[in-house]
Amino acid sequence: MPVRTTDVIVVGGGPVGILLAGLLAVRGVDVEVLEQRAEPSLRSRAIGIHPPSLRALEQLGVAGQVLDRAVRIRGGVVRSDGRTLGRMSFAPSADRTQSVISLPQTETEAVLRARFAELAPGRLRAGVTVTGVYDRGDRVAVDTVRTAGEAVETLEARYVVAADGARSLVRDLLGIRSAARTGGETYLMSDYPDTGEHPGEAVLFFERGGVVESFPLPGGRRRWVAMTEALLTEATSEDLAALIRDRTGVRLPPTDAVASAFSVQQRLAARLVAGRVVLIGDAAHQISPIGGQGMNLGWLDALQLAPALDRALREPDAAASVLGDYDRRRRRSARMAARQAGFNMAMGGPVQGLRLRARNGLVRMLAVPPASAVLARAFTMRWL
Structure with missing residues (x-):
């Protein structure tokens, strides 16, 4: 029996992977998400959502829901020894999408999952572990097993995206180095x-x-x-x-x-694109969460990768160029974010x-x- 080939398989159903999948589904891309967890995580580390990320949520059609649940952060104050050293304002605007907001990751992720279920019913497969990834030139084969240990299955896609976190198995299977920089x-x-x-x-x-x-x-x-x-x-x-x-x-x-x-590690993968496999979010780069950059940086990856994959699928001759551009731009952004995170940590020592x-x-x-x-x-x- 022939294996059905999906346009894109996203490995990892956290906030970055599910946002990317939603942005692809909005564009009409046939996308499937494989998530190792049988149930969503109840851990809530990421809370800050910045204006560029709200653009991505707006494209997905959920910015209003997230804003309604969140609180707005008007600015920041720095204190030491009981005294105020300074204040920073985050430019008040009538446009709510220009706000800096705070919402626990568990709630944000619930909104994203609900929206993806509307766009692509049944395409989030929970309790599935990826055990192998093989680039066949015109497609990628993905070996999977149910997390409980049964029902081995091989899936195929024209592209695979690794959104499986800082300890990315897909990245390791591809042999892509992710060396610690600081932390x-x-x-x-x-x-x-x-x-x-x-x-x-x-x-x-x-x-x-x-x-x-x-x-x-x-x-x-x-x-x-x-x-x-x-x-x-x-x-x-x-x-x-x-x-x-x-x-x-x-x-x-x-x-x-x-x-x-928790402890902080700063890492950047040696490359974000390997043939038809692309890294995104913490699989691509891990930076300090201090300053609220981690999840947002992954969302900005998704904001660029979604149109790049859409074009690569529609125009195969342009695939190498658009994915190469994604690699260069997102690695540059990750390096900038890492420098900013390093400054934040040094100031707070x-x-x-x-x-x-x-x-x-x-x-x-x-x-x-x-x-x-x-x-x-x-x-x-x-x-x-």
């Missing part, structure tokens, strides 16, 4: 009831022991993230609240949320004495025009 910093985060002291603002505490960050969430909550000396996998939300109190003086109310520890005063002086300088406008443009990812 190793560790953080602890959790969500707490919002005390209302900084409505609509992100707050950065540049303290001697390391940065503490705070962002508004829907439903009267706030996310708090603190740099730590080591990966505190056993720490609780009470432990984090105590750390924040000691470092900043802020007393947080009790919460039933579970704390999450533990400092004492003269270095602390020098850093605080730099923050004050960056918080006034014209530097503040450039910084706001960088933090809202308008140049990536």
Whole structure:
């Protein structure tokens, strides 16, 4: 029995893979998503959504739904030793798609999945693990197995997109290097009831022991993230609240949320295109989530890759050119984002004495025009 050939198979049904699949489906591309998880993840690390990403959500037809669920971040304030060093405004606009917003990744992903189900019913296949990828020249064969361990199946597509995360199996199967560039910093985060002291603002505490960050969430909550000396996998939300109190003086109310520890790695794949297989999102590049760039950078990949794949399918002679352009442009954007993330982490590291005063002086300088406008443009990812 002949194997049915799909236009595009997307490996990975997280927020980046499902957004790309939706953007392809809107264009009439026959697309299927293979997701290893049987159920959507309940972990919610990414919360920030920047204006360029809202363009992608607008193309998919879900920007309104996401905006209605989210809270708007009007700007940011930087504090140290109980004093305000500076403020940054994210240019208020009547156009909601020009906003910086906050919404837990689980809710964003639910909106994306629902929209894809409307556009391509039954084409998200959950509980499927990819075990092999073979570029046959005019198509790609994908070996799969049900996550439970039965029902081996081989699928075919004209193109395959690896959206399977930082530990991408597809990338490894292709032998594409993804060397660590910088990283190793560790953080602890959790969500707490919002005390209302900084409505609509992100707050950065540049303290001697390391940065503490705070962002508004829907439903009267706030996310708090603190740099730590080591990966505190056993720490609780009470432990984090105590750390924040000691470092900043802020007393947080009790919460039933579970704390999450994570470490930061910065990686960039040696190439994003290998024949008829393309890397996207964390499979292509992994940068620090501090500053809210990770998921957004993957969405900007999708915003460029969707029309590129559509054209490659319609005009085979142009495929090498348009996919090569995707590779060059997205690698350049990833390098820029990594440099910005490195700056963010360096600014937030533990400092004492003269270095602390020098850093605080730099923050004050960056918080006034014209530097503040450039910084706001960088933090809202308008140049990536």
